[in-house]
Amino acid sequence: MADTVEQAAKTPEQSQPWRELGLKEDEYSRIREILGRRPTGSELAMYSVMWSEHCSYKSSKVHLRRFGELPAETRTGKLLAGIGENAGVIDIGQGYAVTFKIESHNHPSYVEPYQGAATGVGGIVRDILAMGARPIGVMDALRFGPLDAADTHRVLPGVVAGVGGYGNCLGLPNIGGEVVFDKSYLGNPLVNALCIGVLKHEDLQLGRATGTGNKVILYGAATGGDGIGGASVLASETFDADGPAKRPSVQVGDPFQEKLLIECTLELFAAGVINGISDLGAAGLSCATAELASSGDGGMHVILDRVPLRDHTLSPEEILMSESQERMMAVVEPQHLDQFFEICRKWDVLATEVGEVTDTGRLIIDWHGETIVDVEPRTVAAEGPVYERPYARPTWQDGVQVDGVDDLERAASADELQETLIKIISSPNLADKSWITDQYDRYVRGNSVLAQPEDSGMLRIDEDTNLGVALATDCNGRFSYLDPYAGAQLALAEAYRNVAVTGASPLAVSDCLNFGSPEDPAVMWQFERAIAGLVDGCRTLGTPVTGGNVSFYNQTGEQAILPTPVVGVLGVIDDVTRRxxxxxxxxxxxxxxxxxxxxxxxxxxxxxxxxxxxxxxxxxxxxxxxxxxxxxxxxxxxxxxxxxxxxxxxxxxxxxxxxxxxxxxxxxxxxxxxxxxxxxxxxxxxxxxxxxxxxxxxxxxxxxxxxxxxxxxxxxxxxxxxxxxxxxxxxxxxxxxxxxxxxxxxxxxxx
Structure with a gap:
């Protein structure tokens, strides 16, 4: 039997597995304080995934707010949607806007390389789709341990196959990215996926559940047991030296289902039958329901037993935590329901009415006629813990910075120079990456103007005017280790320069900030310095940060990765034939x-x-x-x-x-x-x-x-x-x- 709200009120001392779900003791106490009782099992599941580091940004919020200081004006127009939405949207002229974002799927890709990487691509594509845009291209920034390490040989082929397999099946060109090898990533690879989409200004969609009586529709794949607590919990904990302490099942992707979902959703947008929309990614239904409700009128009633299941043994808690892929949630006015369902049937996409928007200000979820969730949605989605983690410049930083290269032997003769050249160009980080990039389709859709191994990828947006965009991602973790402030700015400058090299004008930034444990003051110092560097750099260059991702706990035992603030820069070019x-x-x-x-x-x-x-x-x-x-x-x-x-x-x-x-x-x-x-x-x-x-x-x-x-x-x-x-x-x-x-x-x- 499900744990109901009524039962929770009557059994305040019932033991609950809050620690196993990744909550701290004070966080669990705070949930009880918010509710005025103990949470039900389903409420505990929702709070645990939504208050995880991956979903709530609880250790980074105080620093990320600095990005809000940046102006929203760019060379061509305004930022149409920014931080807080599924992805940033920026005006590029001629009535067009583009949306782009980069996110991490690091820990799942270590546990199960193929599916971890594949579902990372699928998730970022749905973020772009949820803004009303057609996805038109992807990129990936990858970091692995040493090329000769056994675990790199396990992880790298699977990750590359996952990125290529999912993107190729979607028909999205992979136009750029990076592959870096370093011993700090052994046991903690980084898989950062970027997607870009295009839309007309009037097509912009936002994640809002508004209009009392409007219906809440879950559509796409049925819900299974894969990925229960996957990205949300798995990405919020340090790996032990012998592997992750928790191994929730990694999500399983189906790119052919996602392709149908994309085309179905775009037709739904064109028909004007959607009032609000959200993808289901990390935290699954917990995230979609809570965020839609908290960003809208504040009320939603969901009947959970209507959710289509692939596994009928799932408990309500598992249904709420499942991160099964290829799912979306839409808010639809009653008079548009028939047309909505007709379009879904055309694309063979499963669609089910699971609830409606209310004026109660509460998110209420029922299971077999009994209420198992009754919360104020903002407390789940927007008012989670905010930590001001202590940070301090590590004592070893001075020693690192004074240990320069003056005493290192340099090539002097012509033969030594040639030998050094050969050694450097054949080193893993500078060697040809075609073994990897040849597994990606770079030219599908026919609008790829530049792709790997160019400095940045370029896509044609309008075939009549030849308006286009260029994208580059960059980061040198070694520089960030030496000086996190300068390292972040150097990453920004390199991506900015790589876009300009093609002839495009750099416009905006999305970042994926990969760091070690936020509970380590030295790591938090690196993070704070990197944020300060990006804010100051973006202000000088006039490139607003439109959104992005923070990935903490990237370390194995006590060994953190090199601080890796990956920066993606988007630029616009009036005529791609002049690239x-x-x-x-x-x-x-x-x-x-x-x-x-x-x-x-x-x-x-x-x-x-x-x-x-x-x-x-x-x-x-x-x-x-x-x-x-x-x-x-x-x-x-x-x-x-x-x-x-x-x-x-x-x-x-x-x-x-x-x-x-x-x-x-x-x-x-x-x-x-x-x-x-x-x-x-x-x-x-x-x-x-x-x-x-x-x-x-x-x-x-x-x-x-x-x-x-x-x-x-x-x-x-x-x-x-x-x-x-x-x-x-x-x-x-x-x-x-x-x-x-x-x-x-x-x-x-x-x-």
Whole structure:
């Protein structure tokens, strides 16, 4: 028998498994105080998942509020929906808006790599759909342990297959992302999934349950036992060294069901029969009912035994906690019910009326004629615990920052420089990622203008005007470890630059902030500093944060991951036919380097790969320079001055030259600047630099654009030949470079 509200009032001392559900003692006491009695089992289930770290942001709210200080104005228009909605929505002009968001599915992907990653994609796609948008593309930012580690060989293939399998079946192009290897992610991989959708301004949908008497419809897949407490509980606890202490079942995805759900929902929107909508992701029905009610008129009555089940043995608590995939909840006016159900039948999507909007101000859920939930919805969805976790700069931070790279041996001779180049480009983090990205469909739907391995992905939005958007995600966890404030800004600047490199104007940000345990003051200090860096950086660059995700407890035992604030930047381009691609294309083109190179090698790939060293201070960042550099690149694209452009980041100039040469098998003959140490010129990771190639006849015009914006430019040489030749240093045949660059990951993973 279900535990009813009436029974709960009569049995105040009944023992309840609040600790097993992830609640703290004071949180359980607070629930009893709110209700004026002990919670029923179903109420306890709802509060436990909705008050989890993953769903309530209870340790991060006090810091995330700072994003609200940022202006909502952008270069093209206003932020139409921001933090607090399923996803941010931003005006891009011509009556179009785009919605984009990045979220984590880290812990489920460690427990069950394929389904964890697949349902991460499915969940973020439904977030975009719930805003009234058609999903048009996905990206993924992945972190794993060392490439040669046994657990990486277990996790990585499953994650990649899950990301590719789900996205490919949905018919969504995967246009970009990252793959990073580091020992700190061993036992705690990061799977951050991004989706972008497009809509007209008038099509915007919000998650509100309004209008007394309007019906609440659950549609999509039936509810099963998979994912009970999955993302909500699993992502809110530290993994022990031997694995997660709790292993709730990971959600199981069905991309073909989701494809039907997408098309059905878009037709429902077009028919105008939906008043409010929410996807069912983490916390399942608990989240959808509580959030819809608390954001609307405040009242909802749900008859839980109407919920279609795949497993009829489920208890009401399990039904409320289930995170079964491919489900949505809509609020529909009674006169539109017939049309709603007709459209669902057309798409073979199961739809069931499970309740209605009321004026009681309460969320009441019945089970077989008895009330098992009677709560004020805001106390579940919006008024959970808020922790001001103690944070303090760790005592070891000073030691890390003074442990610089000055004493590390550097390559000096030409042979040593060439050897270092080969070692770096064949290291896991800089080696070719085609083994991974070839498993993703990058061009389905026919509007992918740029995709991996370009600096950012680009999608055509309007086929008549060629309006488009560009997206990039970036983060260097080593830099964030050295200085979390600077590291977050460097991630922002790199994503901003990668968007500008293509010719798009950076507009807005979504972030996925991956950190260790919030109960560790050192981790919370890293988090607070990263937030401060992003807020200050976004204010300077004029890029509002539209939404995102916080993922805590990313650590195994006492070992936290590198602080990893992944930043996604969205940009708009008026005409995608004027984009600038990466990679040398035409023999005889002039090669130029924009920006200044300094002796900045702390936290670099060279320090990591050659010396296994992490210490010192990250590269200096000049955000004003980044803005001026972006203007140069945007202007160069509009005026069609450039053949190619590629930003310099990990691996510095050396890596950029190799990638540009191998992109279309075009060699280069260059001279390094006379006033620089060749080692620094090749391997420094100074920020704010871009390698471009252009026809000789455009040299003067482009140099004038650089001068106009105060951006330094050096001519390095010419495109041509079958080798990468550095005058006075070395010449390496492109075939050899390609072999060394491309073999690392297949050699490790192809068994």
């Amino acid at each position: 600038t691609p990466a990679g040398f294309r035409a023999a005889g083109d002039v090669i130029m380097l924009l920006g200044d190179t300094r002796d900045e090698l702390a936290g670099s790939v060279w320090a990591d790969v050659v010396h296994d060293h992490l210490g010192g201070l990250p590269p200096q960042l000049d955000l004003d320079h980044e803005q001026r550099l972006a203007e140069v690149l945007i202007s160069g694209a509009r005026q069609q001055l450039l053949s190619s452009a590629h930003d310099l980041s990990e691996g510095g100039l050396a890596q950029a030259l190799v990638e540009c040469s191998l992109r279309h098998h075009r060699g280069a003959e260059l001279s390094l600047p006379d006033d620089q140490d060749p080692f620094v010129a090749l391997f420094s990771e100074s920020t704010g630099r871009v390698l471009v190639s252009l026809p000789p006849e455009q040299r003067d015009a482009f140099t004038a654009v650089c001068a106009q914006h105060g951006v330094s430019v050096r001519e390095l040489g010419l495109v041509g030949g079958d080798a990468l030749s550095i005058a006075g240093q070395f010449s390496v045949d492109l075939t050899e470079l390609a072999d060394r660059w491309r073999q690392t990951i297949p050699a490790a993973l192809d068994h």
